[in-house]
Amino acid sequence: MERGEVWLVSLDPTAGHEQSGKRPVLIVSPAAFNQITRLPVVLPITTGGNFARTAGFAVSLDGVGTKTTGVIRCDQPRTIDMAARHGKRLERLPDGIINDVLARLATILS
Secondary structure, three states, X not given: OOOOEEEEEEOOOOOOOOOOOEEXXXXXXXXXXXXXXXXXXEEEEEOOOHHHHHHOOEEEOOOOOOOOOOEEEOOOOEEOOOOOOOOEEEXXXXXXXXXXXXXXXXXXXX
8 A cells, every 4th residue: 555546445334514425545655655554545535525615625637647536635644454354455646746635734733
């Protein structure tokens, strides 16, 4: 599991406004962290996300040439057990998208 990879996973159970259901997620934690903990930090990818879009917390995948479509919700990071959730690797995103995501995430967390 490496930063920049998209995996398909079920995020259930959830509560409140958390993204739920089976969906793609982007791994944002570094490979060394993921290897040690086996608990990557991920961001959900959705076709909705209107709040995140208007608030500037989303990175669009439209027109970037990936199989995965929608927006990456930088406002909803979470740590998950990929093995327990039976995650499946889908693809790796372009470096430009990953850098944009990390910059937005840094703004939220700093």
